[in-house]
Amino acid sequence: MALYSNPVLDADWPDPDAIRVGDDFWMIASSFNRAPGLPVLRSSDLVTWEHVANALPLVPPVDHYALPRHGSGVWAPSLRHHDGVFVIVYPDPDHGIYVLTATDPRGPWSEPWCLIPGRGLIDPCPLWDDDGRAYLVHGWAGSRAGIKNRLTVVEVDPGLRQVVGSPRTVVDGDELPGFRTLEGPKLYKRDGWYWIFAPAGGVATGWQTVFRSRSVWGPYEHRVVLEQDATPVNGPHQGAWVDAPDGSDWFLHFQDRGVFGRVVHLQPMRWEDGWPQLGEPLGHGRGRPVLKHPLPVPARGDEQQEPVRSDDFAAPALAARWHWQANPLPDWYEAPGDGALRLRAQVSARGDLRDHGAVLCQQLPGRPSTWTTRVTLQGAAPGTRCGLALLGREYAWVGLVRTPTGIDVALRRSAGVAEDSLAQSPAPGGAVDLRLALDADGTATFSWRAADRAGTEAWHDLSSAWSAVEGHWIGAEVGLFAAAPPGSPVGERGGALFGPVRVTVAGKDA
Structure with missing residues (x-):
């Protein structure tokens, strides 16, 4: 049986989010001050990835990011496919929550527009409900907003152009024993339950939590579903639940490797007792990261590879693999x-x-x-x-x-x-x-x-x-x-x- 080894992307692809459309998997990642930003990667098996495009040629506001603004810019984004359109929602902690769309993830992507202006709003993720209404969950950056460790849901119009309701705190991490730095939420719906996958505990030291409720507004109950345990995979959290064409479920997340950045791991995911079970089971709903596992799509091959890095500059214009430290002239x-x-x-x-x-x-x-x-x-x-x-x-x-x-x-x-x-x-x-x-x-x-x-x-x-x-x-x-x-x-x-x-x-x- 062919196996893959984690990490599947052993390089800095921070805060990954991913979806499947047909037989293709698509992933995006944080890019911060770098331009072009919002890298778009494609895979046919969740293991081998190709960097095919960048959704954001210039980081807005363009004049502000004419200089390197290290640590600012594009924080944890979300990627969705709705009504035949690919949608990216991303936060800039100093300016607000932005949206851009495309009919093909390879581009071209629309100019981004600001859905919610403001400081400290981070890690947004939209959900279009069965009744046609739309919601957005997001976290908070204490460095800008003065508050953190909580998740907020707000109703927005289905076109993601404006807020149409009042925001509500649906999970307050300060009320959960041991929780700190609750952030990075991803919002889903399955079998009548609203699900929020969210990490807590810090980038290098945290864990993955799952929340569920019968109402998007809560109350939410929770389980810790992925933790380091005795593995070398620290901070296993913040990522994406995706399904394969055969109906199996998977979870992509990152691990902080210091100078090598936030590398991407792939965990098997199952449903037990109405809750997701990630990685290798530890009991009581918890799991730990697997280091090797059978391939999600065995027929596609068994070789991992880094996205292409060499460049002979034989093609006009810069390849997607390159980025600047600020908006280029x-x-x-x-x-x-x-x-x-x-x-x-x-x-x-x-x-x-x-x-x-x-x-x-x-x-x-x-x-x-x-x-x-x-x-x-x-x-x-x-x-x-x-x-x-x-x-x-x-x-x-x-x-x-x-x-x-x-x-x-x-x-x-x-x-x-x-x-x-x-x-x-x-x-x-x-x-x-x-x-x-x-x-x-x-x-x-x-x-x-x-x-x-x-x-x-x-x-x-x-x-x-x-x-x-x-x-x-x-x-x-x-x-x-x-x-x-x-x-x-x-x-x-x-x-x-x-x-x-x-x-x-x-x-x-x-």
């Missing part, structure tokens, strides 16, 4: 499809890549990985630099920097306000190959070699290994950048030529 890059990516050097006011929106990134895989690319520095202004970065609350990068006398290969890091130089030496020409190798703990080794001697020259490792550091609500990322110093003339800023990018994950091309 058209002049940030050129991707004409000729095998190279051109990044124009943008002014970095403080010289800090955490403040630099024009860093083009991907998630860090949760397994050992190696990233290589060739880069050519273009531009005459001293201080112009480009390279391959490992970005989080702290960061390091290897690349090229223009000096008054030429071009140097450099390795720099930043754990505070300023970058520290770990190594710097003259470069043999304006182009070098760069390599970033990460082990299973996220420890990185940066290397380079001369581009014109790539076939004969060994890699030069720079300094000692450096440990990746997670970002704000996300894991660490690998990025490409080109930056110009403040005050540099526009005509001298130039930029960098990258390509191809080759990624090997755990000995496998990705």
Whole structure:
């Protein structure tokens, strides 16, 4: 019997929600300040996923997210299919609850509209009831609203354009012994019961709870249905109940893996005594995560794979796998499809890549990985630099920097306000190959070699290994950048030529 292993997506796909339409499964995830946002993934078996699109080209308000707003933007979204239309409802904790729609999840998606303005409203999920009425459940962010640990339901119009009733608290976590940080609700209806699947206890330390009631307004009774127990899967919670074509039920959720972000697990789900049973049964309705299990759709194959990460830039425009740290401007890059990516050097006011929106990134895989690319520095202004970065609350990068006398290969890091130089030496020409190798703990080794001697020259490792550091609500990322110093003339800023990018994950091309 073919088995799959958890996590099915061993990389940062936070707060997943998923549905099945026909034979296809669709998943979305939080994207925070990154643009494009709201990644859309497709699968035929719940195990192997392809990143096919991003529903949100720019994060609204567009001017607000012209700068990196780490930890803000798109929080836990929900995905539904209603009357032939795919619907995403997502929260921005600083602005409100937004909605966008599409007839095909690959896009195009509509412009988002704000259903409920306000601060601190998070994790919304709609439900269209049998009588045609519609409801929305959501949680609260204490950092913005001053309240948290409670779930609210409000009636909205079926088009999700306006609120048509008064919101009510249907579950107050403060009244439940041991509950804290109750959030991330998903609202369903089955056999006359209203169901709210919601995590509690915190991202890295919590559990999954299920609530049920005969009325959408409550009162709700609850059970804890998934917990870490003796497994290595901490915080097993916040995700999606989906059904397969054969009628079986499944639950997708995340685990917080620190620098690798919130990785996605798949649990079998059964119904016993009128309640869902998730994972491996522990008794009294509780379950713990499975590490291996028979495939949901055995006929589809038995091989897991990461979504594609390598890029030869042979197609025009950027592939869905790339995102920026802020809403991009058209002049940030050129991707004409000729095998190279051109990044124009943008002014970095403080010289800090955490403040630099024009860093083009991907998630860090949760397994050992190696990233290589060739880069050519273009531009005459001293201080112009480009390279391959490992970005989080702290960061390091290897690349090229223009000096008054030429071009140097450099390795720099930043754990505070300023970058520290770990190594710097003259470069043999304006182009070098760069390599970033990460082990299973996220420890990185940066290397380079001369581009014109790539076939004969060994890699030069720079300094000692450096440990990746997670970002704000996300894991660490690998990025490409080109930056110009403040005050540099526009005509001298130039930029960098990258390509191809080759990624090997755990000995496998990705």
